[in-house]
Amino acid sequence: MMRTRPLKVALLGCGVVGSEVARIMTTHADDLAARIGAPVELAGVAVRRPSKVREGIDPALITTDATALVKRGDIDVVVEVIGGIEPARTLITTAFEHGASVVSANKALLAQDGAALHAAAEANSKDLYYEAAVAGAIPLIRPLRESLAGDKVNRVLGIVNGTTNFILDKMDSTGAGYQEALDEATALGYAEADPTADVEGFDAAAKAAILAGIAFHTRVRLDDVYREGMTEVTSADFASAREMGCTIKLLAICERAGDGASVTARVHPAMIPLTHPLASVRGAYNAVFVESDASGQLMFYGPGAGGSPTASAVLGDLVAVCRNRLSGATGPGESAYAALPVSPMGDVVTRYHISLDVADKPGVLAQVATVFAEHGVSIDTVRQQGKDGEASLVVVTHRASDAALGGTVEALRKLDTVRGVASIMRVEGE
């Protein structure tokens, strides 16, 4: 049974993603109507530069006054693809207050203010959907929130930033250094002019906060996520990784900690075995492992960014929210009932690969080993290489807490025989 009055959609932002959303809404209007049970129409598009020509969009719909658009009162769904904190936050809240549900692709905002936005949605009995905020087209939010709603998720581990994966993949496959690989990523449009958000891990950390919150039914804010970028990963690190049968990926890892009474969330480069499925994720693709009590290991893989893939995720949410409007219901809102504490990075337990530059003389290994033992960090393997009076020592530890490892490294730096700590990298996915 098709309702004839169309649902009205306001689009905030008409860049790479927004223009693709508008295009598909037009070209696939009949399919969307059939799937929703009512036609959807673009009722307004808020942009910053109204003079820009936007193919396929009626110029009469274009406005620079986003606030007036979300306040119109006849809008069913606001699609926010502006990004950033303000004005997106105020516009979304205003949309709820004026009767609209919201579909957003805004990871930074959701990671920072997700709880307040969910509360605003709930106070107005509206939906807030944001599948596009994490890993582009890959269905991840919905599977975590709905498909696994009867399971206990223990771990989410994945590559959630395509830019950095492109760079690391390039370094691994061609032997290029970081800067060279970044330059190529920039030239190909995979990296922005200012790549900080990607290469310093801010983007991945926002996604980790969102995923951890949903997976563990606990509020996890951006500030709760330990973050380390990948700008200091070197060709030498890749060589070390290969010697261990590993490669290096920038990973987002959300885990239950200790006995499950707390959670941790972190983003950092890590060595993972070449046999791990994440090791073969190439280019700008994303992939996320989800480990749960009953389901075991699931993996979700696909394009993590780009206009079309992100638009696909936005439109999937749009269909769901429109269906909810028609049935007078709302979808699942924030689920934070577990309210587990978020443990600091020091409590994270993993393995470490440490390269030390040491004096090439007898007794050095014994000194170094003693320091590890004193801090309760158990050594798995040591490899010693001499070169002209200098030597390098590569230590791979058994599982130890980040705090214990930190203490170990601090003590190692104080040894006369240790000239420097060349690199410290976590080893994951084993």
Add this chain to the structure above:
Amino acid sequence: MMRTRPLKVALLGCGVVGSEVARIMTTHADDLAARIGAPVELAGVAVRRPSKVREGIDPALITTDATALVKRGDIDVVVEVIGGIEPARTLITTAFEHGASVVSANKALLAQDGAALHAAAEANSKDLYYEAAVAGAIPLIRPLRESLAGDKVNRVLGIVNGTTNFILDKMDSTGAGYQEALDEATALGYAEADPTADVEGFDAAAKAAILAGIAFHTRVRLDDVYREGMTEVTSADFASAREMGCTIKLLAICERAGDGASVTARVHPAMIPLTHPLASVRGAYNAVFVESDASGQLMFYGPGAGGSPTASAVLGDLVAVCRNRLSGATGPGESAYAALPVSPMGDVVTRYHISLDVADKPGVLAQVATVFAEHGVSIDTVRQQGKDGEASLVVVTHRASDAALGGTVEALRKLDTVRGVASIMRVEGE
């Protein structure tokens, strides 16, 4: 806000999956209540053998009268994990008529009578969910039906039967023959005593019908799915595959055909390149690729069967259906509006690998090549090997229709110089 009157669940079947559903409902009762917004309680468990001891289930809940249980009138959700066509079909229909929604893991029934069951659900304004029917714990139905609701799916290609993947993986990695690998699968519990449903592709065909229906918004019945088992795959086929840089998998493939005006669904063994992610799916795991206009290529990977993984999928649906009950809404029902015709296998276009036993004398290749040309099948590569007056000819074609290939093979068999067609295998995933 927690409602205190519990939602009542009737469990039909208490085997490997059912007992796990009951166990998780008990051990995770608080989590389920928090996620649903109301407690859920097991109100009855219908079994065939009531005397069997079932740990953790109150014996007072056990009944052999499944019909009476679904007719009680106070049941909110019936979970059907009996399998097979009857009595499951009648029980599900009766459940709808008596006010319950249904969660089912029954692929055979859904593939055969999905349309009628959806109609019964809709007539009674109830939900019919069945994530567990395809690929165990892997979220696939929900992503296809909801996450990709705003996209146009063009192709679903995957490994959806764990038993046959275990057998093929074993043959590939150890050089074992089919029977030896099957015996091991049986000994390890991966294959049933009667493995027909798995090895002849019936199980995968049912899943293909369900996936094609959802992906293309079109009714696809089990009879519409072309089906070829994998019992005739030999070690020699694996050797041929390796020479092409391929391995062999039993694939379910659902595609838009021709100009997109029809669809096809099929299950058969096929060679796929070792570089394709599906090639590295090991053991009893499942993995499914979904290709769509906007999202590009997505892959979903995980355990495709087993009590716990299947229970995870059932419970995810149970939470969704319970939420719908509380909000007075129903989730998305059958979407078959596109009503595309299902094309026969002859219309499928793909590449072929054909091994011929031929007479070892001049002119044979010319004769064979002429037959291919006469049927409009273009040859990509030919490899000729002589052995004691006999020779083998391995032909790999460019893309051709199954009908054209069939005609070619029929004509080849009539050639005096062709002693036999040793094998024909499709080449996919390139």
